[in-house]
Amino acid sequence: MSEDNKPVDDQAVIEGAVPAAAEETKPTSTSAPEAVATETVSAEAPSDSPAPVLQKQTPEEKAAKVKAAAEARELRALAKAAEAAKAEAPAGVEGEAPVVKPPSVNQPLLDRVVQILNENVSPDVVVEAYINEKDSDLPTVVLQAEHWLACAITLKNHAELKLDYLRNLSGTDQETHLESVYHLISLSTKRDYCVKIKTDREQPSIPSVTGVWSTANWNEREIFDLLGIDFTGHPNMTRIMLPDDWVGYPLRKDYEPLDPEV
Numbered sequence: 255m256s257e258d259n260k261p262v263d264d265q266a267v268i269e270g271a272v273p274a275a276a277e278e279t280k281p282t283s284t285s286a287p288e289a290v291a292t293e294t295v296s297a298e299a300p301s302d303s304p305a306p307v308l309q310k311q312t313p314e315e316k317a318a319k320v321k322a323a324a325e326a327r328e329l330r331a332l333a334k335a336a337e338a339a340k341a342e343a344p345a346g347v348e349g350e351a352p353v354v355k356p357p358s359v360n361q362p363l364l365d366r367v368v369q370i371l372n373e374n375v376s377p378d379v380v381v382e383a384y385i386n387e388k389d390s391d392l393p394t395v396v397l398q399a400e401h402w403l404a405c406a407i408t409l410k411n412h413a414e415l416k417l418d419y420l421r422n423l424s425g426t427d428q429e430t431h432l433e434s435v436y437h438l439i440s441l442s443t444k445r446d447y448c449v450k451i452k453t454d455r456e457q458p459s460i461p462s463v464t465g466v467w468s469t470a471n472w473n474e475r476e477i478f479d480l481l482g483i484d485f486t487g488h489p490n491m492t493r494i495m496l497p498d499d500w501v502g503y504p505l506r507k508d509y510e511p512l513d514p515e516v
Contacts, residue, residue: 358385364393367415367447374408375401394448402451403461409438410466416440417447420467425477427507432458432483453483462488480505
């Protein structure tokens with residue numbers, strides 16, 4: 255028998271004497287840790303291309319970027335303000351003067367009440383008069399505090415005005431001064447007006463109109479309680495919500511509570 259046709263010895267197979275082709279068919283088992291290690295080494299192996307070099311910004315470059323960002327914010331703010339102004343401005347053809355709004359339909363009512371007060375109370379009793387466009391074109395007058403009681407009587411009893419009902423009375427702190435605001439209406443004509451009276455912060459005092467409109471009674475007491483305005487001539491100028499020994503006036507903007515958690 256020739257050597258090519260000689261059978262393979264079983265012992266040779268066991269001892270690894272088989273040709274290399276036989277070994278290639280045998281699966282090679284590699285433990286998991288070894289495989290992971292191999293992959294890690296391959297991943298960390300340096301590549302042929304050089305790594306990018308990160309350049310640090312110089313102080314001048316940083317300052318330039320900060321300045322550019324600030325200028326961009328300023329431009330955005332200016333653009334926003336311009337859009338807001340354009341939205342509020344009267345509509346008109348570009349390049350022409352803006353369209354002037356026509357007078358309010360209530361302007362004659364405002365002019366007339368100013369005339370009546372000047373003629374019946376005092377020529378300089380009206381400090382300011384305007385149409386409140388945000389409140390349905392409400393005729394509004396600011397009057398001198400010392401003439402308020404005489405004005406109130408005129409507003410109620412005048413044949414043209416007949417403002418016989420005080421529908422609301424409130425007080426506000428305007429920081430530079432305190433203010434009481436009266437909303438009046440005529441039950442017969444359905445016309446309404448707003449009257450504002452300003453007073454000093456240090457010694458706030460306004461004449462009471464409880465004798466003219468009875469609805470002012472408790473409202474004046476509430477304003478006295480929370481803002482400290484003394485309504486001279488009120489029949490019972492005492493606190494209505496807080497205890498008599500309460501310190502300060504909670505609706506004033508400079509009020510500091512004794513216990514900030516309350």
